[in-house]
Amino acid sequence: MEQSVSLSEGLPRKVRIWRTVAAILLLVGPVRWILYALFYFPDRLLWYQFDGDAEKINHFLTSIAALCLLIGWGILISVASNRPTRIAMSLLGGWIVLADTLLFAEWMSWVPSGCTAYAGYLDGFLFAYGYSTILKSNRLSLGNKTWIGLLIVLMACYSVVSFYSFWSGDIDSTEVFGNLSDVIFWCIQRVFQIVCYWKFTHCEAFAGRYEDARMPNRVYNPLNRYVVGFSVSVAIVCGLLWTYFEYAAPWLRELM
Amino acid sequence: MNEKMTWFWNWEKKIWGDRVETNRYFATLCIMFAAIIGACVGGGNIFHAWFNWKTDVNLVTMGFILIMIWGCNLCESIIASQTALTALWRSLLILVCLSGAFAAGVVTSVVVIVLVIAWLALLALSIFASGGRSRSSSGSSDGVEQYGYDENGSQFVMRDRSGGYAWDDDGRRWKNDGGSKWSLDE
Numbered sequence: 001m002e003q004s005v006s007l008s009e010g011l012p013r014k015v016r017i018w019r020t021v022a023a024i025l026l027l028v029g030p031v032r033w034i035l036y037a038l039f040y041f042p043d044r045l046l047w048y049q050f051d052g053d054a055e056k057i058n059h060f061l062t063s064i065a066a067l068c069l070l071i072g073w074g075i076l077i078s079v080a081s082n083r084p085t086r087i088a089m090s091l092l093g094g095w096i097v098l099a100d101t102l103l104f105a106e107w108m109s110w111v112p113s114g115c116t117a118y119a120g121y122l123d124g125f126l127f128a129y130g131y132s133t134i135l136k137s138n139r140l141s142l143g144n145k146t147w148i149g150l151l152i153v154l155m156a157c158y159s160v161v162s163f164y165s166f167w168s169g170d171i172d173s174t175e176v177f178g179n180l181s182d183v184i185f186w187c188i189q190r191v192f193q194i195v196c197y198w199k200f201t202h203c204e205a206f207a208g209r210y211e212d213a214r215m216p217n218r219v220y221n222p223l224n225r226y227v228v229g230f231s232v233s234v235a236i237v238c239g240l241l242w243t244y245f246e247y248a249a250p251w252l253r254e255l256m
Numbered sequence: 257m258n259e260k261m262t263w264f265w266n267w268e269k270k271i272w273g274d275r276v277e278t279n280r281y282f283a284t285l286c287i288m289f290a291a292i293i294g295a296c297v298g299g300g301n302i303f304h305a306w307f308n309w310k311t312d313v314n315l316v317t318m319g320f321i322l323i324m325i326w327g328c329n330l331c332e333s334i335i336a337s338q339t340a341l342t343a344l345w346r347s348l349l350i351l352v353c354l355s356g357a358f359a360a361g362v363v364t365s366v367v368v369i370v371l372v373i374a375w376l377a378l379l380a381l382s383i384f385a386s387g388g389r390s391r392s393s394s395g396s397s398d399g400v401e402q403y404g405y406d407e408n409g410s411q412f413v414m415r416d417r418s419g420g421y422a423w424d425d426d427g428r429r430w431k432n433d434g435g436s437k438w439s440l441d442e
Contacts, residue, residue: 146278149278160324181321229331
């Protein structure tokens, strides 16, 4: 029941261009994060304009990255191949708008700080659901399927950190986060995200030639192996981290 | 190069065939990263212990990263496997491979550092020894011994020849009269 346009039929030039533009816009966020983490690069360029106010620079660049993501997402919705893909992308796009609005409201102190953290808990589940709908409703090549699956895996990383920070509340953040090893880990994770986004935007689900035919409801069922796998792995890793920080970390600190 | 980046994927294909549909590179790169982390832990702590360099690694962070890496592979195993049992076995196999790669990284880095330091020490010793031998020999830049003869006709080896002068083993200075002719410089 999956349907999609076979890429072997050839894509219109316009669709190819739009997909590439969408990919570049989606990549702004992770590329900016890597440059910021390793070289503090974009912020240095704007230092003088903002009189060295680091927080304002950070907010400005985060806003640019969010805007690029939204525009890229909108382009992908326009070149979706079928109805479930368009619905999933619209759902995720709406969530991105809501999350970014919350983030802006938090910067302006219109809402209590920490609101975006609560939004972060839903983030992973929604994206896992959206990506799973796209996976189930399109006849994707095996390679593209695995790369989109990796997007779900990468969302699980963020969700683990969000959940664990909320649950434990007592992680010594300077011990685990922010040091060089942690930065390198998240940079590599962003590199994977860059490759995954590129494959995602160039997969069969965004080949234009929109097919509006209805699909079976099972395509929209959230109880699929992707969402369940995401949830189970996040729960297991959170449990593992709790055990680690409770029992193993004190012993390791003594060794250092 | 491609084979090196996908060896784990090739291995799991032989074990489970089409029952897993995982990314070709992800698991292999994760295992290689675990080996690099192990090398950083082993090498960094050795340099800190021996030379007091600030290269020691935060073990708590490394443990956290390894758990996150295994967690990512666990998630991939579940979403890419046809059955729960396959996902479970693949996750356990990844756990074994990650632990083994980490341990191999620690051991290899320590062995490599010890071997490199031993090699550098032997090199320094050989340079020192050969430098001493060359000073106690003719001391000439061209390696050919030259001789001077005093008024009694006794032969002396010319050492440390430079600037038209040389010294014999008794410490007397000789002057070059051209070519290989030397006369005692009074």
